[in-house]
Amino acid sequence: MTVCSMASDSALPADYHPPRLKLAQLPTPLQFLPRLSEKLGGPRIWVKRDDLTGSVLSGNKLRKLEFTLAQAQQEGCDTVITCGGLQSNHCRATALLCAQLGLTCHLLLRGDPTGEADGNYLLDKLAGATINTYVAKDYQGAISDLLRQWQQHYQDLGRKAFIIPTGASDGIGVWGYFEACRELQQDFAAANITPQHIICATGSGGTQAGLTAGAQAFNLNAQVWGVNVCDDAAWFMNKVQADLQDWQQRYQLQFDVANQSINVIDGYVGPGYALATAEIYQCIAELASQEGIVLDPVYTGKAFYAMLQEHQQGRFGSDGDIVFVHTGGVFGLFPQRQHFAFLDN
Numbered sequence: 177m178t179v180c181s182m183a184s185d186s187a188l189p190a191d192y193h194p195p196r197l198k199l200a201q202l203p204t205p206l207q208f209l210p211r212l213s214e215k216l217g218g219p220r221i222w223v224k225r226d227d228l229t230g231s232v233l234s235g236n237k238l239r240k241l242e243f244t245l246a247q248a249q250q251e252g253c254d255t256v257i258t259c260g261g262l263q264s265n266h267c268r269a270t271a272l273l274c275a276q277l278g279l280t281c282h283l284l285l286r287g288d289p290t291g292e293a294d295g296n297y298l299l300d301k302l303a304g305a306t307i308n309t310y311v312a313k314d315y316q317g318a319i320s321d322l323l324r325q326w327q328q329h330y331q332d333l334g335r336k337a338f339i340i341p342t343g344a345s346d347g348i349g350v351w352g353y354f355e356a357c358r359e360l361q362q363d364f365a366a367a368n369i370t371p372q373h374i375i376c377a378t379g380s381g382g383t384q385a386g387l388t389a390g391a392q393a394f395n396l397n398a399q400v401w402g403v404n405v406c407d408d409a410a411w412f413m414n415k416v417q418a419d420l421q422d423w424q425q426r427y428q429l430q431f432d433v434a435n436q437s438i439n440v441i442d443g444y445v446g447p448g449y450a451l452a453t454a455e456i457y458q459c460i461a462e463l464a465s466q467e468g469i470v471l472d473p474v475y476t477g478k479a480f481y482a483m484l485q486e487h488q489q490g491r492f493g494s495d496g497d498i499v500f501v502h503t504g505g506v507f508g509l510f511p512q513r514q515h516f517a518f519l520d521n
């Protein structure tokens with residue numbers, strides 16, 4: 177593992193104040209799940225309702241984009257370019273926030289938009305984003321070049337475009353969930369709990385990176401677990417570490433990246449990214465009817481299902497409190513409506 181050098185005038189992350197816009201509705205609720213907890217008969221389950229951060233249910237992305245878009249504005253950019261899958265929650269959140277801030281938004285989306293616009297893609301269009309779509313083979317491996325080519329295009333027009341990487345997961349985006357831990361510290365004190373485990377879906381690593389650093393900085397004494405929804409544990413260990421490294425170096429923070437324990441729960445990707453099994457759809461339906469919380473099949477449904485399975489296998493012990501971070505994504509449900517046909521029976 178890499179050891180970071182720390183400048184002598186470096187700041188503690190909790191005392192550092194990067195540029196930030198106030199866009200999210202914070203604090204989000206920390207909700208106890210009484211029926212599920214009773215059914216499990218073990219640890220008490222809580223959900224941090226970050227599906228309710230605001231800006232059209234923008235989920236975890238809103239926390240990161242408060243910092244990313246502040247940086248774009250500080251650099252004098254009038255345009256934001258970002259990328260993701262056709263149903264990317266991150267791209268939809270960015271498009272809506274750009275509309276709110278009067279910035280031009282340009283999305284490079286992976287996928288084939290045949291048929292009616294649905295879910296996040298429909299919202300991207302409503303938000304007035306400029307959209308280019310690329311089939312997977314033209315996107316994979318080429319996306320960094322495509323982003324730079326479009327940035328150059330705007331420069332040629334006398335404009336200034338800011339590139340946000342996939343999921344806003346980089347050293348800037350880490351602040352989102354680092355600061356969320358400041359909020360969790362207060363949530364836990366108010367609820368009088370000391371959870372041993374905090375669990376989230378991990379897709380581009382930034383949420384997990386922020387939670388990992390924040391849990392340590394704010395003494396949450398909890399293990400942070402990311403459930404990967406694509407790739408594998410090794411990929412996410414590297415990615416989370418790279419985001420933390422970028423964060424530490426960019427802001428010259430007193431933070432020891434090498435000593436972070438990065439925990440990934442692998443084995444729940446199923447057939448692939450955005451593809452779920454019948455158990456996941458069933459889990460989504462059960463939680464909605466049992467507790468009134470709606471998960472999505474791409475991220476939170478897989479992560480929540482993984483949490484339940486791992487609990488059964490004893491990973492989290494038989495007592496205490498577990499916090500699941502609900503990172504949003506509800507619009508990803510609708511393009512997959514056919515998988516809920518079992519509810520009609």
Ligand SMILES: Cc1ncc(COP(=O)(O)O)c(C=O)c1O
Pocket residue numbers: 235236264265266343345377378379380381382383384472475476503504505506
């Ligand atoms: C709803 C939802 N949950 C979780 C994640 C994963 O967050 P991250 O990209 O920070 O790993 C994403 C995005 O990738 C998301 O859209």
